Amino acid sequence: MPNDVLVKGGARLRAIRKERGYTQERLAELTKLSTRHIAGIEKGEANPSFEVLYTIITALGTSFDAIFNPADEQVEREIQEVAGLYRVCPEQGRRLVLAAVRAIVK
Structure with missing residues (x-):
């Protein structure tokens, strides 16, 4: 079973x-x-x-x-979208995205 x-x-x-x-x-x-x-x-x-x-x-x-x-379906879709966008950013863009997210969370 x-x-x-x-x-x-x-x-x-x-x-x-x-x-x-x-x-x-x-x-x-x-x-x-x-x-x-x-x-x-x-x-x-x-x-x-x-x-x-x-x-x-x-x-x-x-x-x-x-x-x-x-997470709920909407949050999961948003997380996947953000992850996909992050992956296609150039290295400098990824650093900026990460810094912005950290600043927003703090």
């Missing part, structure tokens, strides 16, 4: 995969995992290793926190 953590985590992975427009087959291609393994994880039937979970999360462009400690 699947445990609650695996079921909830798998459901979040499935939701994020669908938000990204990926099928299980496409995610399997990106991660070099089998579709059957992806399905088992999403159903909470398989307990993925840290390495497998990291591979899936990286392919989905999300974070462990988004899977296991999700």
Whole structure:
């Protein structure tokens, strides 16, 4: 019988995969995992290793926190947007963004 953590985590992975427009087959291609393994994880039937979970999360462009400690959906979308924008900034821009955020929080 699947445990609650695996079921909830798998459901979040499935939701994020669908938000990204990926099928299980496409995610399997990106991660070099089998579709059957992806399905088992999403159903909470398989307990993925840290390495497998990291591979899936990286392919989905999300974070462990988004899977296991999700904020409400709007906050999560905003966090993902900020993270994506930060990643495409040049180095100097990233330093400015980080300094601005730190100043706002203080």
